[in-house]
Amino acid sequence: MKNTIFRKKSVSDLLHQQGKIQLNKTLGAFDLMLLGIGAIVGTGIFILPGTVAAEHAGPGIIFSFIIAAIVCAFAAMCYSEFSSSIPVTGSAYTYTYVVFGEVVAWLVGWSLILEYGLAVAAVATGWSSYLGSLLTGFNIHIPQAVSGAFNPENGTYVNLPAIVIILVIAFLLTMGIKESTKFNTIMVSLKVAVILLFIFVGVFYVEPTNWKPFMPFGTSGILSGAALVFFAYLGFDAVSSAAEEVKNPQRNMPIGIIGSLLICTVLYVIVSLVLTGMVPYTKLNVSDPVSYAMQLVHQDWISGIISLGAVIGMMTVILVMLYGGTRLIFAFSRDGLLPKVMSEVNAKRQTPVKNTWITAILIAFCAGFVPLDKLTELVNMGTLLAFTVVSIGVILLRKNKDIKTGGFKVPFFPVIPLISFALCIFLMTQLSIHTIIFCGIWIIVGLIIYFIYGKKHSLLNK
Known part of the structure; x- marks a missing residue:
């Protein structure tokens, strides 16, 4: 079995494999919820409610958010069972290694690296x-030449602020996960405060006539809106990457994953309700609908604060997603599928410092020089692929006799995992053909790397 590409890891091996290569257990349930909110509440709450309401759902966008949240909640429950049963870093990659084997795990992890x-x-x-x-x-004013990806026709050569923020966040992550979560806590608190300020001020300018008709595009508009706003929730899966650094993961992981999803859904629904009550949905197709609404009611100072909130909000998304990526690469390396340098832990900081800097520099290069507007849909493909595998994988996990009892269990088993699987497949079909083709190319590159390096150096090969 050791030479096959479908060789699996046993749960007991995973739980005891860390040895000297171990991460500190410092995070509680509240830390995890804040990580989740940090990842989920970013550009979604400041941009999506306007464009989706204007073009697809009208004020009924609140139903779009609720439907998308239900889809994510099904996947979140599957993640919660995995993360409480196998509290090891690596998220969907590690879970897949247990139930489907090495090559499938590599491809899921490879897709998540892209995400x-x-x-x-x-x-x-x-x-x-x-x-x-x-x-x-x-x-x-930031000079035009250093404010955008390489495009001489537009007079831009490098996006310097994008490079700088990635490297600053990378430095923060190398200082230690506890220090990073303290920063995340401050930023998330400020971000939520800005959102609450919009809600409390905006509610006085709500005109119920703006909610009529409530569903101008009908049920089909609500459903197409749900397929779009689903992507506002991406990021909660990054919380499961922290499993190895969590105290009492059997209890805290489900609270962190499902709790952050619930809080973000409430914020999204209330913001959408206030926004469509303040401004007719037909006027919301702008890049900054939340601050635009405040400008229309002559609350310019709040509009400025909201722009500041958006800047802060995106910093927490960068922090959590970069953290998730480095921990995934750490898991790859520890299993022998990538060079060992990526799983070296700094003795003082107890973080994978070299891994973090290598990953950050590569991503900063892409952010600084490569136009990304055509590629961002690929983020969704990587996530949906992971959701699909985790949803079906939890059914196989239940049959594993190595799993300790007492952790979180998906209710209404196996109905919820099967519904989650079907919904994720459906959302994949909504993505463009270009995205599917590029994802296929990415997977082929991943297979080449696996067969040239990973299969030979895998710890299961020894």
Whole structure:
């Protein structure tokens, strides 16, 4: 069995494999919830409610958010069972290694690397744009040449702010996960405060007539809106990457994953309700609908604070997604599928410092020089692939006799995992053909790397 590409890891081996290569257990349930909120509440809450309401769902966008949250909740329950049963870093990659074998695990992990990497690069690019508009309000202007990806026709050569923010966040991650979560806690608190400020001020400008008709595009508009706003929830899977650094993971992992999803859903629904009540949905197709709504009611100072909130919000997304990517690569390396340098842990900081800097520099290069607008949909493909495998994998996990009892269990088993699997497949079919083709090319590259390096150096080969 050791030479086959479908060789599996036993749960007992996984739980005892860390040996000297171990990460500190410092995180509690509250830390995990804040990591989840940090990853989920970013560009989604500041941009998506406007464009989706204007083009697809109208004020009924609240139903789109609720439907998307239910889809994510099914996948979240499957993740919760895995992460409480196998509290090891690596997220869906590690879970797949147990139930489907090495080559499938590698391909799921390889897809997730694309998700995390492109998400960090794309959000850093968006952060750069928001920072530019925020500084313009103070009459400070970033030179055109260093404010965008390489495109001489537009006069841009490098997106310097995007590179800088990725490297700053990478430095923070090398300082230790506890220090990183402290920063995340502060940023998430500020971000949520800005959202609550919008809600509390905006509710006084709500005109119920703007909610009529509530579902102008009918049920089909609600469903197509759900397929779009689903992507506002991406990031909660990165929470499961922290499993190895969590105290009492059997209890805390499900609370962190499902709790962050629930809080974000409530915020999304209330913001959408207030936004469509303040401004007719037909006028919301703008790049910054939340601050735009405040400008329309002449609350310009709050509009400026919201722009600042968007800048802060995106920093937490970069932090959590970069963290998830480095921990996934750490798991690859520890299993022998990537060079050992990627799983070396700094003795003082107890973090994979070299891994973090190598990953960050590669992503910063992409953010700084490569136009990403055509590639960001690939983030969704990587996530949906992981969701699909985890949903079906939890059914096989239940048959594993090595699993300790007492952890979180998916209710209504196996109905919920099967529904989650079907919904993820459906959402995959909604992606463009170009995305599917590029994802196929990425998987082929991953297979080449696996057969040239990973299969030979895998610890299961010894």
